Amino acid sequence: MAEQLHGKLGQVLANTAAAKLFSLSGLFAVYKPKGPTSASVLNQLKEKLLAEAGIQTCARKRKKQILKIGHGGTLDSAAAGVLVVGIGQGTKMLSNILAGSKYTAIGELGKATDTLDATGKVTEEKPYDQITKGDLERVLQKFTGDIMQVPPLYSALKRDGQRLSSLMKKGEAVEAKPARPVTVYSLSLQNFQPPLFTLDVECGGGFYVRSLVSDIGKELSSCANVQELTRTKQGPFTLEEHALHEDKWTIDEIAQSLEHCMSLLAIEPSFKKLKTEHSEESIVSCEDK
Structure with a gap:
């Protein structure tokens, strides 16, 4: 019972x-x-x-x-x-x-990877000793506002119904997607201890922080990848x-x-x-x- x-x-x-x-x-x-x-x-x-x-x-x-x-x-x-x-x-x-998110990203100067972050294979190494904090802060101004950005090959974007990242892992040849308009509302340097630098990024939809960090490295006549990435806000919701x-x-x-x-x-x-x-x-x- x-x-x-x-x-x-x-x-x-x-x-x-x-x-x-x-x-x-x-x-x-x-x-x-x-x-x-x-x-x-x-x-x-x-x-x-x-x-x-x-x-x-x-x-x-x-x-x-x-x-x-x-x-x-x-x-x-x-x-x-x-x-x-x-x-x-x-x-x-x-x-x-x-439509909007905020991120904190730690980038590493002097190394490029195939995934544009620390999980990938190093594809290139370049000197970074010549880069100053002032150089980096000036470059950030070029990536603020409405800009054009090429998405990473390793991404959730699809070709013929399959993610580009999945095709890349299978060893298939993948062409980069064309540059597309994205918006960066604010971009600031929080810390600079070469080779590492920390950015705060507020951006619109469809934006890739990995591409941003890679492009910053190229703009500084070097290369860079993302070591750590944290989304601190999405819409009105904070971490x-x-x-x-x-x-x-x-x-x-x-x-x-x-x-x-x-x-x-x-x-x-x-x-x-x-x-x-x-x-x-x-x-x-x-x-x-």
């Missing part, structure tokens, strides 16, 4: 958790550590939430009856920082209001105030975070429009991204 009551209680609690999970809707931020891809972090988050709600998925049904969730912009696997997540109707808001670490990836913690984060968007015109258009929530299946 006691076992039956315990079993029923567990089922009620699981049903309550599931109902609460599927009622969540909006945007919140999580902390993405260095190492995993943005997609794997999102899948890990999804699995933890579904497990807490007592929902099991099998391989055949994985794309059905699944939590609707997505992220607001890929962060390199070698980078850490803010990853904004949309859940429920929040997935429709991601592309509308997350310090809003990014939930893995131990906070629970239904209740996310529900509280949604209340706080969505209040930041209340004055956004695009948010108001979406809220009006999609006032009724629904449970929709969604493929893992």
Whole structure:
């Protein structure tokens, strides 16, 4: 009898958790550590939430009856920082209001790599002793405002449906994408201890900090790559105030975070429009991204 009551209680609690999970809707931020891809972090988050709600998925049904969730912009696997997540109707808001980000990047002068960061193979080495702090600060002015930028070969951009980075790893020949317009709102030098230098970057969408650091090295008649990269802000969400670490990836913690984060968007015109258009929530299946 006691076992039956315990079993029923567990089922009620699981049903309550599931109902609460599927009622969540909006945007919140999580902390993405260095190492995993943005997609794997999102899948890990999804699995933890579904497990807490007592929902099991099998391989055949994985794309059905699944939590609707997505992220607001890929962060390199070698980078850490803010990853904004949309859940429920929040997935429709991601592309509308997350147009800007802030980064802290540590660059290394004198070495170029095939990935433009520390994970790649060194492809070139050049002297950097002649470069002064003043030289670097003057060069930064050339990369502020509306500029043209060539995306890295190792990137999430696609050719014939496949990521360029995947094609590169297979050894296939990949041509660089043409330069495209991007925006740098602010760019400042925070530290200079050759060969290392630290930048704070605030930029618009579609911008690659790895390309920026590489271009800076070339402009200084040397070369450079990114040693460390941290996204400190995405949209209105900051690393310090809003990014939930893995131990906070629970239904209740996310529900509280949604209340706080969505209040930041209340004055956004695009948010108001979406809220009006999609006032009724629904449970929709969604493929893992």
